[in-house]
Amino acid sequence: MDYTIVVIAIFIVALVAVGGALLVIPRRQVGPAEKKPEIERPEGGSGAGATAVAEDEEAEGATAVAVPEAPAVPAPAPAPQVELPPPSAGxxxxxxxxxxxxxxxxxxxxxxxxxxxxxxxxxxxxxxxxxxxxxxxxxxxxxxxxxxxxxxxxxxxxxxxxxxxxxxxxxxxxxNPDLDRSVRTEPHGDRPAVILMVGVNGVGKTTTAGKLARVVVGDGGSVVLGAADTFRAAAAEQLQTWGDRVGATVVRRGEGADPASVAFDAVAKGIEEGAGTVIIDTAGRLHTKTGLMDELGKVKRVVEKKAQVDEVLLVLDATTGQNGLRQARVFAEVVNVTGIVLTKMDGTAKGGIIIQVQRELGVPVKLVGLGEGPDDLALFDPEAFVDAILESS
Incomplete structure (x- = not known):
C-alpha cells in the first residue's frame, strides 16, 4: 500500500517536471526566407479590376498578359531643302x-x-x-x-x-542678233511681272515653267507659280515639286478647276507676297481645237484684270520641225506671243528651226532647253549658238 502510493507520487512529480520543461522551451523563429510573400496591391486599387490582378499574381504558374504597345507615330516628312540655282549669265x-x-x-x-x-x-x-x-x-x-x-x-x-x-x-x-531676247521678269511698282507659258501637249511646258523659276531665283528674284493646267492632275504636283526646290509659292486648285480663276489667284498671291515674277503654266492644247484656244485667250484676259501680262512664251519641241511652225502660227493668232522657248535642243540636228520660226512670226527665240537637268534651260545667245555649231567640226 505504501509502496503503491510512493510510485504514484513519483509518477505525478515526473509528469509535472516534463510539462514544465515543455512550457519553458521557446517556439522556433521563422526566418525571413520562409515567410510567405505578401501580394502587392496596386496603389489605391479596389474593386473587380484590382481583385483580378491580385488573383492572377497569386495563381501558381500564371502567364503574364502582354499589353500591346501603342502604334508608332510616323515622323513628319522633312521639309524639302531649298536650293540656290546658278545665275543665268553664261x-x-x-x-x-x-x-x-x-x-x-x-x-x-x-x-x-x-x-x-x-x-x-x-x-x-x-x-x-x-x-x-x-x-x-x-x-x-x-x-x-x-x-x-x-x-x-x-x-x-x-x-x-x-x-x-x-x-x-x-x-x-x-x-538676227539684234532682236530683243530678254525675258521680262522685273515687277512694275507693286505689280509683279506675269509670264504665261503656252504650247501643245508633250513639249515640256510644265518642266520649262519650273526651270524658268530657277533661272529667276538664281538671278536674285522671287517667284509665284500658278498651276493653271487643271486638266492634268500630275501637272500641279510636278509644278509643286519645282516650286518647293526653290522656295516658290505654288497656287493650285483641284482637277477640273477653272484655269482662268487659278491664273487670277496666282497673280493676286504674287501681289500679296510682293513677288517679282508670276509664272503661269497653262494646259497643253491642240492648235487645231478652237474651243481650247479660245479658253487660252480667256486666261490672258482675266489675268490682265489684275496685272499686265509681260511675256507669253510659246514652248516648242525643236524636233517637230514644220509642225512646230504651224503650232506657232495658231498660238500667235490667239495670244500675243512675245517669245519662243525651244526644248530638246540637245537631241536634234535641226537647230535651223530657230531661223525659220523667227522669220515666219517675227518673234525671237528667247530660251533654249539643252538637257533634262534642272539648270539646262538657258537664255538664247545667237553668237554662242552659231559658234557651238561651227566648233563641232
Whole structure:
C-alpha cells in the first residue's frame, strides 16, 4: 500500500517536471526566407479590376498578359531643302559642248562642202539641201546659199578659217542678233511681272515653267507659280515639286478647276507676297481645237484684270520641225506671243528651226532647253549658238 502510493507520487512529480520543461522551451523563429510573400496591391486599387490582378499574381504558374504597345507615330516628312540655282549669265556658254554635239551634222556638213576643192552647181545644191534638212526653211536656205556663193566668188580663196567666217556671218545675219531676247521678269511698282507659258501637249511646258523659276531665283528674284493646267492632275504636283526646290509659292486648285480663276489667284498671291515674277503654266492644247484656244485667250484676259501680262512664251519641241511652225502660227493668232522657248535642243540636228520660226512670226527665240537637268534651260545667245555649231567640226 505504501509502496503503491510512493510510485504514484513519483509518477505525478515526473509528469509535472516534463510539462514544465515543455512550457519553458521557446517556439522556433521563422526566418525571413520562409515567410510567405505578401501580394502587392496596386496603389489605391479596389474593386473587380484590382481583385483580378491580385488573383492572377497569386495563381501558381500564371502567364503574364502582354499589353500591346501603342502604334508608332510616323515622323513628319522633312521639309524639302531649298536650293540656290546658278545665275543665268553664261549658261549657254557652259552648255556649248552639249549643243555642239547635237548640231554637229549641220555645222560639219556645211563646212566640209564649202572647204572642198570644187564648188560647182551640185555642191551648192547640197549646201542648200543641208540647210533645208536642218529646218532653216526653203526661203532662208536659198538666201543663205546665194549669199555664200557670191562672197566665195568675190574672195577667190577658201581657207578653212575664211569658210568658217563666211558661214558664221551668214547664219548670224539670219538668226538676227539684234532682236530683243530678254525675258521680262522685273515687277512694275507693286505689280509683279506675269509670264504665261503656252504650247501643245508633250513639249515640256510644265518642266520649262519650273526651270524658268530657277533661272529667276538664281538671278536674285522671287517667284509665284500658278498651276493653271487643271486638266492634268500630275501637272500641279510636278509644278509643286519645282516650286518647293526653290522656295516658290505654288497656287493650285483641284482637277477640273477653272484655269482662268487659278491664273487670277496666282497673280493676286504674287501681289500679296510682293513677288517679282508670276509664272503661269497653262494646259497643253491642240492648235487645231478652237474651243481650247479660245479658253487660252480667256486666261490672258482675266489675268490682265489684275496685272499686265509681260511675256507669253510659246514652248516648242525643236524636233517637230514644220509642225512646230504651224503650232506657232495658231498660238500667235490667239495670244500675243512675245517669245519662243525651244526644248530638246540637245537631241536634234535641226537647230535651223530657230531661223525659220523667227522669220515666219517675227518673234525671237528667247530660251533654249539643252538637257533634262534642272539648270539646262538657258537664255538664247545667237553668237554662242552659231559658234557651238561651227566648233563641232
Amino acid at each position: 549658261r549657254l556658254v557652259r552648255l556649248r559642248a552639249r549643243l555642239a554635239q547635237s548640231q554637229n551634222v549641220f555645222g560639219r556638213g556645211l563646212l566640209n562642202l564649202l572647204a572642198g576643192d570644187k564648188l560647182d552647181e551640185e555642191t551648192w545644191e547640197e549646201v542648200e539641201e543641208i540647210l533645208i534638212t536642218a529646218d532653216v526653211g526653203v526661203t532662208s536656205a536659198t538666201q543663205i546659199t546665194d549669199a555664200l556663193r557670191t562672197r566665195v566668188k568675190v574672195l577667190g580663196t577658201r581657207s578653212a578659217d575664211e569658210v568658217r567666217a563666211l558661214l558664221r556671218a551668214e547664219l548670224l545675219a539670219h538668226i
